[in-house]
Amino acid sequence: MASGKEIRTQISSIKSTQKITSAMEMVAASKMRKAQDRMAATRPYSEKIYGVIQHLAHARPEYKHPYLQDRIEATRVGYIVISSDRGLCGGLNNNLFKALLSDIKDKRNKGIEIDVCTIGQKASNFFSRLPVNLVAQKAQLGDAPKLQDLIGTVKVMLDAYTEGRIDSLYLVYNEFVNTMTQEQKVLRLIPVKPETPDELLKYPWDYIYEPDAKDVLDDLLVRYIESLVYQAVVENFACEQASRMIAMKNASDNAGNIIDDLQLVYNKARQAAITQEISEIVAGAAAV
Amino acid sequence: MAMTIHVDIVSAEQSIYSGTAEVVIASAEQGEIGVYPRHAPLLTRLKAGEVRLLKGGQEEQFYVSGGMLEIQPDVVTVLADTALRAADVDEAAAIQAKEAAEQALKDQTSKMDYAEAAAQLAEAVAQLRSIQRMRKGKKG
Numbered sequence: 001m002a003s004g005k006e007i008r009t010q011i012s013s014i015k016s017t018q019k020i021t022s023a024m025e026m027v028a029a030s031k032m033r034k035a036q037d038r039m040a041a042t043r044p045y046s047e048k049i050y051g052v053i054q055h056l057a058h059a060r061p062e063y064k065h066p067y068l069q070d071r072i073e074a075t076r077v078g079y080i081v082i083s084s085d086r087g088l089c090g091g092l093n094n095n096l097f098k099a100l101l102s103d104i105k106d107k108r109n110k111g112i113e114i115d116v117c118t119i120g121q122k123a124s125n126f127f128s129r130l131p132v133n134l135v136a137q138k139a140q141l142g143d144a145p146k147l148q149d150l151i152g153t154v155k156v157m158l159d160a161y162t163e164g165r166i167d168s169l170y171l172v173y174n175e176f177v178n179t180m181t182q183e184q185k186v187l188r189l190i191p192v193k194p195e196t197p198d199e200l201l202k203y204p205w206d207y208i209y210e211p212d213a214k215d216v217l218d219d220l221l222v223r224y225i226e227s228l229v230y231q232a233v234v235e236n237f238a239c240e241q242a243s244r245m246i247a248m249k250n251a252s253d254n255a256g257n258i259i260d261d262l263q264l265v266y267n268k269a270r271q272a273a274i275t276q277e278i279s280e281i282v283a284g285a286a287a288v
Numbered sequence: 289m290a291m292t293i294h295v296d297i298v299s300a301e302q303s304i305y306s307g308t309a310e311v312v313i314a315s316a317e318q319g320e321i322g323v324y325p326r327h328a329p330l331l332t333r334l335k336a337g338e339v340r341l342l343k344g345g346q347e348e349q350f351y352v353s354g355g356m357l358e359i360q361p362d363v364v365t366v367l368a369d370t371a372l373r374a375a376d377v378d379e380a381a382a383i384q385a386k387e388a389a390e391q392a393l394k395d396q397t398s399k400m401d402y403a404e405a406a407a408q409l410a411e412a413v414a415q416l417r418s419i420q421r422m423r424k425g426k427k428g
Binding site for chain 1: 296299301306316329333358378380383385393
Protein backbone atom coordinates (compact mmCIF):
# COMPACT_ATOMS: atom_id res chain seq x y z
CA MET A 1 0.00 0.00 0.00
CA ALA A 2 1.23 3.48 -0.90
CA SER A 3 2.30 5.67 1.98
CA GLY A 4 0.19 8.52 3.29
CA LYS A 5 2.39 11.23 1.84
CA GLU A 6 2.31 9.77 -1.66
CA ILE A 7 -1.46 9.63 -1.63
CA ARG A 8 -1.69 13.17 -0.35
CA THR A 9 0.43 14.53 -3.23
CA GLN A 10 -1.66 12.54 -5.68
CA ILE A 11 -4.85 14.02 -4.26
CA SER A 12 -3.53 17.56 -4.42
CA SER A 13 -2.38 17.12 -8.02
CA ILE A 14 -5.79 15.79 -9.05
CA LYS A 15 -7.41 18.68 -7.22
CA SER A 16 -5.42 21.20 -9.23
CA THR A 17 -6.37 19.38 -12.45
CA GLN A 18 -9.98 19.60 -11.36
CA LYS A 19 -9.61 23.33 -10.82
CA ILE A 20 -8.36 23.73 -14.38
CA THR A 21 -11.11 21.64 -15.92
CA SER A 22 -13.86 23.39 -14.00
CA ALA A 23 -12.43 26.79 -15.00
CA MET A 24 -12.37 25.63 -18.64
CA GLU A 25 -15.95 24.50 -18.27
CA MET A 26 -17.07 27.91 -17.08
CA VAL A 27 -15.14 29.71 -19.82
CA ALA A 28 -16.66 27.43 -22.45
CA ALA A 29 -20.15 28.05 -21.07
CA SER A 30 -19.83 31.81 -21.36
CA LYS A 31 -18.25 31.57 -24.80
CA MET A 32 -21.01 29.29 -25.93
CA ARG A 33 -23.64 31.81 -24.91
CA LYS A 34 -21.89 34.49 -26.92
CA ALA A 35 -21.55 32.18 -29.90
CA GLN A 36 -25.26 31.42 -29.75
CA ASP A 37 -26.01 35.14 -29.90
CA ARG A 38 -23.73 35.42 -32.90
CA MET A 39 -25.54 32.53 -34.54
CA ALA A 40 -28.83 34.34 -34.10
CA ALA A 41 -27.30 37.55 -35.49
CA THR A 42 -26.14 35.90 -38.71
CA ARG A 43 -29.46 34.24 -39.43
CA PRO A 44 -31.39 37.23 -40.92
CA TYR A 45 -28.84 37.72 -43.70
CA SER A 46 -28.80 34.13 -44.85
CA GLU A 47 -32.59 33.93 -44.63
CA LYS A 48 -33.00 37.07 -46.72
CA ILE A 49 -30.46 36.05 -49.30
CA TYR A 50 -31.96 32.58 -49.50
CA GLY A 51 -35.35 34.15 -50.16
CA VAL A 52 -33.90 36.13 -53.04
CA ILE A 53 -32.18 33.04 -54.47
CA GLN A 54 -35.45 31.13 -54.27
CA HIS A 55 -37.15 33.83 -56.26
CA LEU A 56 -34.36 33.85 -58.78
CA ALA A 57 -34.31 30.14 -59.32
CA HIS A 58 -37.96 30.22 -60.31
CA ALA A 59 -38.26 33.65 -61.86
CA ARG A 60 -36.99 32.25 -65.16
CA PRO A 61 -34.31 34.82 -65.75
CA GLU A 62 -32.91 34.99 -69.24
CA TYR A 63 -29.59 33.83 -67.83
CA LYS A 64 -29.01 30.48 -66.11
CA HIS A 65 -26.12 30.68 -63.70
CA PRO A 66 -23.73 27.69 -63.61
CA TYR A 67 -24.18 27.40 -59.81
CA LEU A 68 -27.85 26.67 -60.38
CA GLN A 69 -27.32 23.96 -63.00
CA ASP A 70 -26.71 20.32 -62.26
CA ARG A 71 -23.74 18.77 -63.98
CA ILE A 72 -24.53 15.42 -65.49
CA GLU A 73 -21.60 13.40 -64.31
CA ALA A 74 -19.42 14.23 -61.35
CA THR A 75 -15.78 13.15 -61.64
CA ARG A 76 -14.37 15.30 -58.89
CA VAL A 77 -16.05 16.87 -55.88
CA GLY A 78 -14.88 19.46 -53.37
CA TYR A 79 -15.39 19.60 -49.63
CA ILE A 80 -15.12 22.55 -47.31
CA VAL A 81 -14.48 21.07 -43.87
CA ILE A 82 -14.98 23.18 -40.77
CA SER A 83 -13.35 22.15 -37.51
CA SER A 84 -12.24 23.78 -34.30
CA ASP A 85 -8.78 25.28 -33.85
CA ARG A 86 -8.21 23.72 -30.46
CA GLY A 87 -8.71 20.32 -28.94
CA LEU A 88 -10.13 19.24 -25.58
CA CYS A 89 -13.64 19.38 -26.93
CA GLY A 90 -14.69 15.75 -26.72
CA GLY A 91 -15.26 13.78 -29.90
CA LEU A 92 -16.56 16.76 -31.84
CA ASN A 93 -13.91 16.90 -34.56
CA ASN A 94 -13.30 13.18 -34.74
CA ASN A 95 -16.98 12.39 -35.21
CA LEU A 96 -17.15 14.95 -38.00
CA PHE A 97 -14.06 13.56 -39.74
CA LYS A 98 -15.42 10.04 -39.43
CA ALA A 99 -18.70 11.07 -41.05
CA LEU A 100 -16.77 12.79 -43.83
CA LEU A 101 -14.37 9.89 -44.39
CA SER A 102 -17.24 7.47 -44.93
CA ASP A 103 -18.72 9.93 -47.43
CA ILE A 104 -15.35 10.22 -49.18
CA LYS A 105 -15.03 6.43 -49.30
CA ASP A 106 -18.42 6.16 -51.00
CA LYS A 107 -17.37 8.73 -53.58
CA ARG A 108 -14.00 7.03 -54.16
CA ASN A 109 -15.72 3.71 -54.79
CA LYS A 110 -17.65 5.42 -57.57
CA GLY A 111 -14.37 6.65 -59.02
CA ILE A 112 -14.88 10.25 -57.95
CA GLU A 113 -11.82 12.25 -56.94
CA ILE A 114 -11.78 14.48 -53.86
CA ASP A 115 -10.55 18.02 -53.22
CA VAL A 116 -10.56 19.26 -49.66
CA CYS A 117 -10.44 22.76 -48.26
CA THR A 118 -10.14 23.10 -44.50
CA ILE A 119 -11.17 25.79 -42.08
CA GLY A 120 -9.75 25.32 -38.60
CA GLN A 121 -6.45 23.95 -37.33
CA LYS A 122 -7.67 20.46 -36.43
CA ALA A 123 -9.06 19.73 -39.89
CA SER A 124 -5.86 21.02 -41.45
CA ASN A 125 -3.70 18.74 -39.28
CA PHE A 126 -5.94 15.77 -39.97
CA PHE A 127 -6.25 16.11 -43.74
CA SER A 128 -2.64 17.05 -44.40
CA ARG A 129 -1.72 13.54 -43.22
CA LEU A 130 -4.28 11.82 -45.44
CA PRO A 131 -3.85 11.08 -49.14
CA VAL A 132 -6.43 13.65 -50.21
CA ASN A 133 -5.86 16.75 -52.29
CA LEU A 134 -5.75 19.65 -49.83
CA VAL A 135 -6.24 22.79 -51.92
CA ALA A 136 -6.78 25.56 -49.40
CA GLN A 137 -6.82 26.09 -45.68
CA LYS A 138 -7.56 28.72 -43.11
CA ALA A 139 -7.04 28.51 -39.38
CA GLN A 140 -6.99 30.63 -36.22
CA LEU A 141 -10.23 32.48 -36.85
CA GLY A 142 -10.54 33.33 -33.18
CA ASP A 143 -13.65 33.66 -31.03
CA ALA A 144 -15.44 36.07 -33.32
CA PRO A 145 -14.86 34.85 -36.86
CA LYS A 146 -15.11 37.46 -39.60
CA LEU A 147 -16.66 36.85 -42.99
CA GLN A 148 -13.68 38.65 -44.45
CA ASP A 149 -11.36 35.86 -43.32
CA LEU A 150 -13.34 33.27 -45.26
CA ILE A 151 -13.60 34.99 -48.62
CA GLY A 152 -10.28 33.60 -49.86
CA THR A 153 -10.92 29.96 -48.98
CA VAL A 154 -14.40 30.02 -50.45
CA LYS A 155 -13.14 31.68 -53.61
CA VAL A 156 -10.60 28.92 -54.20
CA MET A 157 -13.39 26.36 -54.27
CA LEU A 158 -15.79 28.50 -56.29
CA ASP A 159 -13.08 29.14 -58.87
CA ALA A 160 -12.41 25.42 -59.03
CA TYR A 161 -16.08 24.87 -59.75
CA THR A 162 -16.31 27.61 -62.37
CA GLU A 163 -13.23 26.28 -64.15
CA GLY A 164 -14.67 22.77 -64.10
CA ARG A 165 -12.05 21.24 -61.79
CA ILE A 166 -14.79 20.13 -59.40
CA ASP A 167 -18.37 19.27 -60.27
CA SER A 168 -20.02 19.89 -56.95
CA LEU A 169 -19.12 21.41 -53.63
CA TYR A 170 -20.06 20.22 -50.16
CA LEU A 171 -19.88 21.88 -46.78
CA VAL A 172 -19.05 19.70 -43.77
CA TYR A 173 -19.69 21.08 -40.29
CA ASN A 174 -21.32 20.45 -36.94
CA GLU A 175 -24.87 21.66 -36.54
CA PHE A 176 -25.81 23.08 -33.17
CA VAL A 177 -28.98 21.30 -32.06
CA ASN A 178 -28.68 22.09 -28.37
CA THR A 179 -26.00 22.10 -25.71
CA MET A 180 -25.97 18.32 -25.43
CA THR A 181 -26.34 17.44 -29.11
CA GLN A 182 -24.25 18.41 -32.10
CA GLU A 183 -25.02 16.85 -35.42
CA GLN A 184 -22.53 16.21 -38.21
CA LYS A 185 -23.78 17.70 -41.44
CA VAL A 186 -22.71 17.29 -45.03
CA LEU A 187 -24.49 19.94 -47.04
CA ARG A 188 -24.33 20.44 -50.79
CA LEU A 189 -23.46 24.04 -51.58
CA ILE A 190 -23.37 23.94 -55.37
CA PRO A 191 -25.26 23.21 -57.49
CA VAL A 192 -27.69 25.28 -55.44
CA LYS A 193 -31.01 23.55 -55.12
CA PRO A 194 -33.66 25.89 -53.75
CA GLU A 195 -36.98 24.51 -52.62
CA THR A 196 -40.07 25.57 -54.49
CA PRO A 197 -42.70 27.41 -52.52
CA ASP A 198 -46.10 26.99 -54.20
CA GLU A 199 -47.01 30.67 -54.31
CA LEU A 200 -43.99 31.35 -56.47
CA LEU A 201 -45.06 28.87 -59.11
CA LYS A 202 -48.58 30.27 -59.24
CA TYR A 203 -47.58 33.78 -60.20
CA PRO A 204 -44.32 33.74 -62.09
CA TRP A 205 -42.56 37.08 -62.12
CA ASP A 206 -39.07 38.38 -62.57
CA TYR A 207 -36.92 41.16 -61.22
CA ILE A 208 -35.66 44.16 -63.10
CA TYR A 209 -31.89 43.67 -63.07
CA GLU A 210 -29.47 46.55 -62.94
CA PRO A 211 -27.08 46.51 -64.76
CA ASP A 212 -27.91 42.98 -65.99
CA ALA A 213 -28.94 39.60 -64.67
CA LYS A 214 -25.55 37.95 -65.07
CA ASP A 215 -23.55 40.46 -63.02
CA VAL A 216 -26.11 40.66 -60.26
CA LEU A 217 -26.56 36.90 -60.05
CA ASP A 218 -22.82 36.26 -59.98
CA ASP A 219 -22.39 38.52 -56.99
CA LEU A 220 -25.48 37.30 -55.24
CA LEU A 221 -24.64 33.61 -55.46
CA VAL A 222 -21.07 34.14 -54.27
CA ARG A 223 -22.40 36.06 -51.30
CA TYR A 224 -25.00 33.41 -50.63
CA ILE A 225 -22.40 30.67 -50.46
CA GLU A 226 -20.08 32.79 -48.36
CA SER A 227 -22.88 33.49 -45.93
CA LEU A 228 -23.65 29.76 -45.66
CA VAL A 229 -20.01 28.98 -44.94
CA TYR A 230 -19.81 31.83 -42.46
CA GLN A 231 -22.90 30.66 -40.67
CA ALA A 232 -21.50 27.14 -40.51
CA VAL A 233 -18.27 28.48 -39.01
CA VAL A 234 -20.18 30.37 -36.34
CA GLU A 235 -22.36 27.37 -35.64
CA ASN A 236 -19.36 25.07 -35.44
CA PHE A 237 -17.79 27.41 -32.92
CA ALA A 238 -20.89 27.20 -30.74
CA CYS A 239 -20.72 23.41 -31.04
CA GLU A 240 -17.06 23.44 -30.05
CA GLN A 241 -17.79 25.42 -26.90
CA ALA A 242 -20.81 23.28 -25.98
CA SER A 243 -18.84 20.11 -26.54
CA ARG A 244 -15.90 21.43 -24.53
CA MET A 245 -18.20 22.44 -21.73
CA ILE A 246 -19.64 18.92 -21.51
CA ALA A 247 -16.21 17.27 -21.80
CA MET A 248 -14.79 19.46 -19.05
CA LYS A 249 -17.80 18.88 -16.83
CA ASN A 250 -17.26 15.14 -17.17
CA ALA A 251 -13.56 15.57 -16.44
CA SER A 252 -14.30 17.59 -13.30
CA ASP A 253 -16.83 14.97 -12.13
CA ASN A 254 -14.36 12.16 -12.74
CA ALA A 255 -11.65 14.05 -10.85
CA GLY A 256 -14.10 14.37 -7.94
CA ASN A 257 -14.72 10.62 -7.96
CA ILE A 258 -11.01 9.81 -8.00
CA ILE A 259 -10.38 12.23 -5.15
CA ASP A 260 -13.13 10.56 -3.09
CA ASP A 261 -11.63 7.12 -3.71
CA LEU A 262 -8.11 8.28 -2.89
CA GLN A 263 -9.32 9.99 0.27
CA LEU A 264 -10.74 6.67 1.42
CA VAL A 265 -7.46 4.87 0.69
CA TYR A 266 -5.55 7.62 2.50
CA ASN A 267 -7.75 7.37 5.59
CA LYS A 268 -7.30 3.60 5.67
CA ALA A 269 -3.52 3.91 5.35
CA ARG A 270 -3.45 6.49 8.12
CA GLN A 271 -5.57 4.30 10.37
CA ALA A 272 -3.36 1.27 9.68
CA ALA A 273 -0.24 3.25 10.57
CA ILE A 274 -1.75 4.39 13.86
CA THR A 275 -2.89 0.89 14.76
CA GLN A 276 0.55 -0.46 14.01
CA GLU A 277 2.21 2.18 16.17
CA ILE A 278 -0.09 1.47 19.11
CA SER A 279 0.45 -2.28 18.89
CA GLU A 280 4.22 -1.68 18.78
CA ILE A 281 4.04 0.49 21.89
CA VAL A 282 1.86 -2.03 23.68
CA ALA A 283 4.21 -4.86 22.72
CA GLY A 284 7.20 -2.82 23.92
CA ALA A 285 5.49 -2.07 27.24
CA ALA A 286 4.63 -5.75 27.68
CA ALA A 287 8.29 -6.73 27.08
CA VAL A 288 9.44 -4.32 29.78
CA MET B 289 -50.32 58.65 -42.48
CA ALA B 290 -48.27 58.23 -45.59
CA MET B 291 -47.74 54.81 -47.10
CA THR B 292 -44.69 53.02 -45.80
CA ILE B 293 -42.46 50.26 -47.00
CA HIS B 294 -40.72 47.68 -44.84
CA VAL B 295 -36.93 47.95 -44.81
CA ASP B 296 -34.39 45.37 -43.67
CA ILE B 297 -30.72 46.18 -43.62
CA VAL B 298 -28.69 43.07 -42.85
CA SER B 299 -25.05 42.12 -43.07
CA ALA B 300 -23.64 38.60 -42.89
CA GLU B 301 -22.57 39.19 -39.30
CA GLN B 302 -25.62 41.00 -37.90
CA SER B 303 -28.97 42.62 -38.54
CA ILE B 304 -28.46 46.38 -38.79
CA TYR B 305 -31.96 47.78 -39.17
CA SER B 306 -35.46 46.45 -39.46
CA GLY B 307 -38.46 48.77 -39.65
CA THR B 308 -40.53 50.92 -41.95
CA ALA B 309 -39.83 54.01 -44.04
CA GLU B 310 -41.68 56.20 -46.52
CA VAL B 311 -38.77 56.47 -48.90
CA VAL B 312 -35.52 54.54 -49.19
CA ILE B 313 -32.62 56.19 -50.97
CA ALA B 314 -29.55 54.13 -51.80
CA SER B 315 -26.56 54.56 -54.09
CA ALA B 316 -26.95 51.77 -56.61
CA GLU B 317 -24.23 50.90 -59.05
CA GLN B 318 -25.77 52.90 -61.86
CA GLY B 319 -26.70 55.90 -59.80
CA GLU B 320 -28.75 56.88 -56.80
CA ILE B 321 -32.08 55.15 -56.50
CA GLY B 322 -35.15 56.25 -54.55
CA VAL B 323 -37.70 53.65 -53.62
CA TYR B 324 -41.29 54.41 -52.72
CA PRO B 325 -43.85 51.79 -51.67
CA ARG B 326 -45.20 49.64 -54.51
CA HIS B 327 -41.97 49.74 -56.44
CA ALA B 328 -41.52 47.11 -59.14
CA PRO B 329 -39.30 44.12 -58.15
CA LEU B 330 -35.72 45.09 -58.76
CA LEU B 331 -32.34 43.62 -57.98
CA THR B 332 -29.15 45.62 -58.16
CA ARG B 333 -25.71 46.05 -56.70
CA LEU B 334 -24.89 48.84 -54.27
CA LYS B 335 -21.83 51.03 -54.31
CA ALA B 336 -20.12 52.06 -51.10
CA GLY B 337 -22.24 54.87 -49.73
CA GLU B 338 -25.19 55.76 -47.60
CA VAL B 339 -28.62 54.22 -47.39
CA ARG B 340 -31.05 56.90 -46.28
CA LEU B 341 -34.48 56.23 -44.85
CA LEU B 342 -37.07 59.00 -44.75
CA LYS B 343 -39.88 58.68 -42.28
CA GLY B 344 -42.21 61.39 -40.99
CA GLY B 345 -39.86 64.18 -42.04
CA GLN B 346 -36.95 62.53 -40.26
CA GLU B 347 -33.97 60.97 -41.91
CA GLU B 348 -31.91 58.00 -40.81
CA GLN B 349 -28.61 57.18 -42.41
CA PHE B 350 -26.63 53.97 -42.66
CA TYR B 351 -23.29 53.56 -44.30
CA VAL B 352 -22.71 50.41 -46.32
CA SER B 353 -19.47 49.47 -48.01
CA GLY B 354 -21.36 47.82 -50.86
CA GLY B 355 -23.76 44.95 -51.25
CA MET B 356 -27.01 44.08 -52.93
CA LEU B 357 -30.38 45.79 -52.97
CA GLU B 358 -33.53 43.77 -53.42
CA ILE B 359 -36.82 45.55 -53.93
CA GLN B 360 -40.25 44.02 -53.76
CA PRO B 361 -43.48 46.04 -53.76
CA ASP B 362 -43.71 46.06 -49.97
CA VAL B 363 -40.21 45.11 -48.81
CA VAL B 364 -36.76 46.55 -49.42
CA THR B 365 -33.82 44.40 -48.39
CA VAL B 366 -30.30 45.73 -48.23
CA LEU B 367 -27.76 42.88 -48.10
CA ALA B 368 -24.78 44.86 -46.89
CA ASP B 369 -21.20 43.68 -47.29
CA THR B 370 -19.11 43.66 -44.16
CA ALA B 371 -15.89 44.24 -46.04
CA LEU B 372 -14.76 46.21 -49.03
CA ARG B 373 -14.89 43.85 -51.96
CA ALA B 374 -12.78 44.05 -55.05
CA ALA B 375 -11.72 41.37 -57.48
CA ASP B 376 -7.99 41.75 -56.74
CA VAL B 377 -8.52 41.80 -52.96
CA ASP B 378 -10.52 38.56 -53.19
CA GLU B 379 -7.85 37.08 -55.43
CA ALA B 380 -5.14 37.89 -52.88
CA ALA B 381 -7.14 36.20 -50.13
CA ALA B 382 -7.60 33.12 -52.30
CA ILE B 383 -3.87 32.88 -53.00
CA GLN B 384 -3.17 33.19 -49.28
CA ALA B 385 -5.53 30.30 -48.52
CA LYS B 386 -3.83 28.14 -51.14
CA GLU B 387 -0.38 28.92 -49.79
CA ALA B 388 -1.52 28.04 -46.28
CA ALA B 389 -2.58 24.62 -47.57
CA GLU B 390 0.80 24.06 -49.23
CA GLN B 391 2.50 25.09 -46.00
CA ALA B 392 0.43 22.59 -44.06
CA LEU B 393 1.49 19.84 -46.45
CA LYS B 394 5.13 20.83 -46.07
CA ASP B 395 4.84 20.86 -42.28
CA GLN B 396 3.62 17.31 -42.52
CA THR B 397 7.19 15.97 -42.39
CA SER B 398 7.95 17.71 -39.12
CA LYS B 399 4.64 16.48 -37.70
CA MET B 400 5.47 12.94 -38.77
CA ASP B 401 8.78 13.26 -36.93
CA TYR B 402 6.89 14.38 -33.89
CA ALA B 403 4.56 11.40 -34.09
CA GLU B 404 7.55 9.07 -34.49
CA ALA B 405 9.30 10.64 -31.52
CA ALA B 406 6.17 10.31 -29.44
CA ALA B 407 5.93 6.63 -30.32
CA GLN B 408 9.59 6.07 -29.39
CA LEU B 409 9.07 7.88 -26.12
CA ALA B 410 6.05 5.72 -25.29
CA GLU B 411 8.10 2.61 -26.03
CA ALA B 412 10.96 3.78 -23.80
CA VAL B 413 8.57 4.59 -20.97
CA ALA B 414 7.02 1.13 -21.23
CA GLN B 415 10.46 -0.49 -21.09
CA LEU B 416 11.42 1.60 -18.10
CA ARG B 417 8.24 0.67 -16.33
CA SER B 418 8.77 -3.06 -16.89
CA ILE B 419 12.35 -2.75 -15.61
CA GLN B 420 11.10 -1.00 -12.49
CA ARG B 421 8.51 -3.68 -11.97
CA MET B 422 11.18 -6.41 -12.28
CA ARG B 423 13.35 -4.65 -9.70
CA LYS B 424 10.46 -4.32 -7.29
CA GLY B 425 9.70 -8.00 -7.81
CA LYS B 426 13.30 -8.90 -6.86
CA LYS B 427 13.11 -6.78 -3.72
CA GLY B 428 9.83 -8.33 -2.61
